[in-house]
Structures are given as structure tokens and as C-alpha cells.
Amino acid sequence: MEILNNLKNVKLSDEEILRALTDPTTTPFTTYDIEELERTSLITTPRFTPLFDALRGTARRSRSWKFEWNEVTTQTNHTLTKYNGYTAPADAQGTPTRKSNYVMPVATVPKVSRFAQSFETTDSDAMQNELEQKYIDLTKGIEYYLWNGVAGAGASGETDGLITLVTTSVSNAGSASALNEAKLQEAIVQCYAAGAVPTHIFATPTVAQRIANFVDNKVQFVSNDIATNGLGINAFMYKSPFGFNIRVQPVLEEFLSTGNVFVMDMSKLNLMYSSPNVLSSEPLGITQHGEASILYSFFGLKLKGATTHHRKITNVLSSL
Secondary structure (H helix, E strand, C coil): CHHHHCCCCCCCCHHHHHHHHCCCCCCCCCCCCHHHHHHCCCCCCCCCCHHHHHHHCCCEECCCCEEEEEEEECCCCHHHHCCCCCCCCCCCCCEEEEEEEECEEEEECCEEEHHHHCCCCCCCCHHHHHHHHHHHHHHHHHHHHHHHCCCCCCCCCCCCCHHHHCCCEEECCCCCEECCHHHHHHHHHHHHHCCCCCCEEEECHHHHHHHHCCCHHHEEEEECCCCCCCCCCEEEEEECCCCCEEEEEECCCCCCCCEEEEEECHHHEEEEECCCCCCEEEECCCCCCEEEEEEEEEEEEEECCCCCCCEEEEEEECCC
16 A cells, blocks of 8 residues: 555554554544554644643543532631630631533544545645644644633634633733733742642743743753754743742744733643544545545633632733
8 A cells, every 4th residue: 555655764564554544444544543643653744732732631521511610718717726625616618619611612624535535645645634734723723722712602612711711810011011020920929829839831932932031040941852963842941939940831822812921730720521532533424526534522621720820911012
């Protein structure tokens, strides 16, 4: 099979490659297993979806369209714990609050005509090209709504994204200006004061570079990948006023519009899903002479402590 001859640097048997491309219980090139396509490195088009990538390992199944959880504020009057050693103290209840969000559907449709599929292309067949492009479109769509979703908006409904959920903010200045390091530290300190340990700073690439330009002893560069030649892929960590390292993660402006920087405790976030997998695929019936499948995800964002454990810095100009 010609496609097997085009697979460079893939250490798999012919049978394993065929299984990665198709579901062996169906007609070849009808059902595609997205997860296996990823594992065999057949999808190589660059993508940049940092929030979705960070949350995929936290994915949990949701059994309903609306998923809920409780958040509790414990007693702040610590003298209530004192008693005489014999008579039990009075019961002092915390204050529970029920929170919720929604699962939303997203999908893309790889589709080619039988005529186009009959030819060889410069790199692979027409459907393989479609899969690569539509897979990237799907993951970028998920990234967009994880940031920008507004529950109930649109005919299909959405999940509330971070921009909607994180409402506690620190103003960088009276009007838009370059990120002030003191304001960044103020946001970090407020998270600590609320009992959170912030792990990530999300900012547009320009603002992320400004953070990197702050005092050198507060920025630590860490190699995330070992390259045969060159420097590899680098990320950097900002050292908080308390000595903890916080990862600075650039986010494309198509997802995170200019003006905001987010300081997040990522341990309080989960990706919820109700599709068979976080990313799923099924054959799609069409009446035309061709073939099609649907790549889809039913997902939602679970964010605990939205108003307490995370901060949004506003009025940030995209400037070095």
C-alpha cells in the first residue's frame, strides 16, 4: 500500500499502521481512530492549543448536560474550636455553594469526493490531508471555547470559558498600558491569600515575552524537549514573591484577546466530556459519491474557585 511507503521514521509493522488508520471491523478508510493517529505521529501539522493540551490529562466523564459541584467556605472564626475539654463545642457549619457548567458539542467533517481520493497527492491521499486539517480545526475550536465560551449562547449552547468565569480582577492601570510587574505580583499574592497556589500565567505571546524581560533572577528557563541539534522547545517559569515557580504560557491572540492576563491554579480545573472519548470519530453517511467522517467532542470546563483561586489582570497593553 503506497501510504505505507510514505511513513518515515514510524517504527511500526504494516498491520499496526493499518490498524492506526482504520477500524479493522469496517471497510478500510471508513472509521478513523483519532487517538491512534496521534500516537503514530501521522498528524504532524503544527498546532498551538496550550489550555486544551494542559487539561486533556484531567478529563472526566460527565453523565449529564449540566454538571455540578459544591464549593464550601469553612469557618473564619477559629476561636470556635476552643472548648472546656468535656462539653462538645457547638456545631459550626461552613457555607456550601453549588456551582455548575455545561457540556457543549463541537465537530468538523473531513470529506472528499471519490474522484479526488482516486489520485495520489504529494504527501498522502486526499482524505489523510482532510483529516490532518480538520483535526487541527477541531482542537483549535475546543481551545477557543475553553477561553471564550458563554453558557447558553447560540443555538447549540456553549460551556462557560475562563474569560467568563474568572471575574476577580486586578487592574493593571487606569487605561491600557504595558504589564506592570507589581500588578502581576499583586494578582499572585491575592491567589495565595485565598488559599490557592497559582501554577500558570496565561498571556499573549508579546506579554509573555515582557514577563521574560523582567528581572533575570525571577525568570527560570526550563528545557521541555531535548533536540538533536539546536536548543529544543523552551518554556519559562516566573518565580513568585513566595519562591514558587509559575509557568508562563503564551496563548495565541485568536484565543486570548489582548488586554487580559490570567493567573491560574490549574489544579482547580478539569475537562469534562460526554462523547465516547475526549476526541471521537465516526463515519458520516453522505448521498454524494465520496467518503466522509465526523470528528467531534462533547466537552465542558469545570473550574473550582473561579472568584477566589484565580485572577485576571485587566488593561494590559500588548507591548514589550
